[in-house]
C-alpha cells in the first residue's frame with residue numbers, strides 16, 4: 165500500500181531525527197534532516213491555509229463563501245500555504261470537495277467545522293479510493309462514481325449507501341476577512357484501507 169491509499173505518513177514523516185542521524189552515521193553520509201522531510205506540497209492541509217478552487221467557474225481563485233451557491237454540487241479545492249504560496253497538490257489525499265449549506269441543517273456535532281455554511285470533505289472515497297465527484301441533486305448527497313457509495317453531507321459524510329466502510333474525513337474551516345481558511349487537520353482518517 166502506498167501513502168496515496170491511506171493517511172499513513174510517508175517515509176519522510178516516519179523517520180525521526182534519531183533514526184536519520186543513525187542513518188547518516190552508518191553510511192558516512194551527511195544527511196540533512198530537512199531534505200528527508202515531507203515536501204510542503206504533499207503535506208496535509210495545515211491550520212491557516214487558504215483554499216483554492218480546483219474546478220468549476222472559479223478555478224484558481226481563493227475560496228470565499230459568496231463564490232459558492234447554497235446547496236450547489238460540491239467542487240474540488242486544494243489548500244494553499246498563504247505565506248509561501250505553495251499549493252498542496254502533491255498528494256491526491258489533499259483534495260477536498262466543498263460546497264455551501266445552511267449550517268442549521270448540519271448535525272450539531274459537525275457544525276463547528278463549517279464556516280459561514282462552507283463545508284469541506286475529503287474527495288477520496290473510503291471504499292477503494294476513487295474521487296467522490298458525483299452529486300445526487302435530488303437527495304443532496306455526495307456520490308462515488310466507482311461503486312455508488314453515497315455520503316450525507318449534512319451528517320459528517322456518513323455513509324448512506326454503497327460499500328464504503330466509513331465517512332469521508334471532514335476538514336474544519338473558518339472565515340477570516342472574507343476568506344475561507346483551514347482550522348486544523350482532517351477529522352478522521354483520509355483515504356481507504358485495502359480490501360482483501
Ligand code: FES
Nearest residue numbers: 289291292308311
Ligand atoms: S471506490 Fe467509492 S464506492 Fe468504491
